[in-house]
Amino acid sequence: MKPDDCYKMNGPTVKFYIRFNTSRLLVLTIFLYGISSTLVAEEIRFPDELTKFRPYTSNPIFEAQGPGHWDVKIRERGWILKEEDFYHLWFTGYDGTRQGIKKLGYAWSCDGIHWTRSPCNPIYQQHWVEDMMVIKQGNTYHMFAEGKNDIAQHLTSTDAVNWTRVGALDVRMSDGKPIAAGPYGTPVVWYEKGTWYLFYERRDAGIWLATSPDMKVWTNINNDQPVMLPGPESYDQKMIAMNQLIKYQGTYYMVFHGTAAVQKPSLWTTNIAASQNMIDWVKYSGNPLTRPEVNQSSGLLIPDGNRFRFYTMHNQVDLNLPVVP
The missing domain is CATH 1.20.5 (Single alpha-helices involved in coiled-coils or other helix-helix interfaces)
Structure with a gap:
């Protein structure tokens, strides 16, 4: 026509x-x-090297020293950072009571398995520090951690051992107003192309994302809505919190932990999700990566040459080795 x-x-x-x-x-x-x-x-893949692991036969590889020491127990997320052939480990030690001040400890290793504690432990005890992560930018180590009452905070160091507190994170709504009063914790920070990204949770009810050009003021994106919520599967239906972000073969991978609504007391599992833009996340259909009955959370994927090791950090440090050769 x-x-x-x-x-x-x-x-x-x-x-x-x-x-x-x-x-x-x-x-x-x-x-x-x-x-x-x-x-x-098809772009969202969950390769075996990020999801298939077997427990190390000599777990745990690190734990609290116990009664009579400053770290009667360790708790929440510790952090492992590998620099060339050297491994850093930061952890939270305390007296075992809920009210006991949470102090920062440090250990190092040449193989990521056998650790030497710093003779200076606890290396920081001026303020409450727990649930930390560390990112190195230039010659400075930046630590983002929970302080007392689950308020996210920032500390810096040039040698990984001596830390200076910058202060609590200033997180704002998209309109510039401060976020509502209350806890905002389990911070995960990522730096890319001149922008800092902050993932944080509020009462384990969801994970939010904020950005900053200079780490001074963080502003929510995604219309102030969480980028991830609990569920719909049972393993993380009650609560979630983010542990780590990595970028692998062009895709972002989030390691997070969750707990099921039916479990009392709450038993945590470690899980993985993927995204192309850090906002829209797809949870792995094979979650959880750990069994609920072992209560392993605060997972980290640490590169080991061409492979990844999978550590869980809560209560004690356990290692899982890659199945993929």
């Missing part, structure tokens, strides 16, 4: 032609959307 022929048709014919072509356009749109969705799904 030539363009001029449209003007030669009567009214009903014109309406039928428009209706017919609109239907064809709708079908084409749905078809293209289906292709797009399939391509997006």
Whole structure:
């Protein structure tokens, strides 16, 4: 049909032609959307090297010293950072009571398995420090951790041992107003292309994302909504918190822990999710990576040459070795 022929048709014919072509356009749109969705799904992969591990036979590889020491117990997320062939380990030690001040400890290793404690432990005890992570930028180590009452804070160091507290993180809503009063903890920080990204949880009810150009003021993105919520599967239906972010083969991977609503007391599992943009996350269909009955949380994927090791950090440090050669 030539363009001029449209003007030669009567009214009903014109309406039928428009209706017919609109239907064809709708079908084409749905078809293209289906292709797009399939391509997006294909982009999200969960390779075996990030999901398949076996427990190390001599676990735990690190634990509290026990009664009579400053670290009667250790708790929550510790952090392992590998620099070339040297491993750093930061951990929280305390007297075992809920009210006991949480102090920062440090150990090092040449193989990531056998650890030497710092003779200076606890290396920081001026303020409450727990649930920490460390990122190195230039010559400075930046620690982001929970302080008392689960308020996220920032500390810095040039030698990994002597730390200076910068202060509590200033997190704002997208309109610039401070977030509502209350806990905001388990901070995970990522730096990329001149922007700092902060993931944080509030009462383990969801994970939010904020950004900053300089780590001074953090502003929520995603319309102030969480980028991840508990569920819908049972393993993380009650509570979630993020442990780590890595980027592998062009995809972001989040290690997080969760607990099921039916479990009392709460037993935590460690899990993984993936994203192309740090906002839209797909949880691994094979979650959880750890069994609920062993109550292992605060997981970290640590590169070991061409492979990853999988550590869990809560109560004690356990190691899982890669199944993939």
